[in-house]
Amino acid sequence: MAARLEVRAGTAYPVEVGFGLDVGELAAAVLEPGECALLTDSTVGPLYAEKVRRSLRGVGWRLLETVEVPAGEGSKSLAVYGDVLRRLARAGLMRDGVLFALGGGVVGDLGGFVAASYMRGIPLVMLPTTLLAMVDSSVGGKAGLDLPEGKNLVGAFLQPRIVIAELGFLESLSGRELSRGLAEVVKMGLLAGGEFFGALERVGAALRREAAALEELVLRSVSFKAAVVAEDERERGRRAILNYGHTVGHGLEAASGYALAHGEAVAVGMVAEALLARRVLGSELVGLHERLLREARLPVRAPGLDAHRVLGAMGRDKKRRGGAHRFVLLEGVGRPVWGVEVGEEEARRAVEAVLG
Ligand SMILES: NC(=O)c1ccc[n+]([C@@H]2O[C@H](COP(=O)([O-])OP(=O)(O)OC[C@H]3O[C@@H](n4cnc5c(N)ncnc54)[C@H](O)[C@@H]3O)[C@@H](O)[C@H]2O)c1
Ligand SMILES: [Zn+2]
Structure with missing residues (x-):
């Protein structure tokens, strides 16, 4: 194979x-x-x-x-x-x-x-x-x-x-490291939509290390990332969609003093950004995110972190430009929009919701 x-x-x-x-x-x-x-x-x-x-x-x-x-x-x-x-x-x-x-x-x-x-x-x-x-x-x-x-x-x-x-x-x-990789797979499946999104039902099989599931999810992820990178190698535009979940995710990672692993932080970050998308774009994807991430044995909340510190760390993120936070949000499965400006207050609510 x-x-x-x-x-x-x-x-x-x-x-x-x-x-x-x-x-x-x-x-x-x-x-x-x-x-x-x-x-x-x-x-x-x-x-x-x-x-x-x-x-x-x-x-x-x-x-x-x-x-x-x-x-x-x-x-x-x-x-x-x-x-x-x-x-x-x-x-x-x-x-x-x-x-x-x-x-x-x-x-x-x-x-x-x-x-x-x-x-x-x-x-x-x-x-x-x-x-x-x-x-x-x-x-x-x-x-x-x-x-x-x-x-x-x-x-x-x-x-x-x-x-x-x-x-x-x-x-x-380890199973934990496998889950962390699956966070990026779930991210790309949600961004890609279509058959790749459908293949996310094999996340559980991949965790059990079933060869065909692993191979399919790796191939679909690589081909999706490759297509995005080929279009925009230096991240001047669309490559930014790969940062889905990462704006809040990076804030969570930093606020935890890096005790929270990247994959776990991105998982929780995606949930926060799905909550944001519900408020800003009216999309209803929070439940879907939580179900997929749980199947991948990833967290959907990061209790115990301080919202103020998370937002502070998000503000220092090198990908931020100008005054407001900029997010990649999903209008629907397979329909990302990037560079969405969100005010501090709105961002704070979404972050607080995943810290509870
Ligand atoms: N360049 C990029 O586009 C890009 C994208 C995402 C992440 N990153 C970077 O990747 C890094 C995280 O990568 P990672 O999660 O692979 O971490 P890692 O390289 O630290 O690997 C995780 C752990 O697994 C161990 N390990 C690796 N392969 C193993 C195997 N086959 N069997 C048993 N143990 C194994 C490693 O020794 C390590 O302890 C971060 O520094 C992040 O910034 C880069
Ligand atoms: Zn990542």
């Missing part, structure tokens, strides 16, 4: 999705096998790095170095970034050397920024190992790091040369 999609952003590149993929061979179809390095983290490395190394060597890739960074968001830092660059330099990786990023969104974002900047840019191959990375972060070319002052404040756009989503990697992923 395997399928290939194409992302038409920058130079078009393939996304391979399936079980039992041969990483070395698939990469060799788009890049001449030569010198390369493998970036991974301390959880994924021990599980899968050796398998990937074997596959790479099998078709003539010469692996100069494996760099394993500590698992977790903390590795999206200037300090770790600097260490990785120096390891590559000491290993003698040259301008034509390829970086393979094996891990979740953290390794992907860090690896993307390394590949964008090392020797002014080297080719990148994404090997996502979390559901979130497969459906979201590995596709679209956003790479970046956090600063102590805020998340994702440093970054670059670099499209990978190929994304290889080996669904077998998800076997070792």
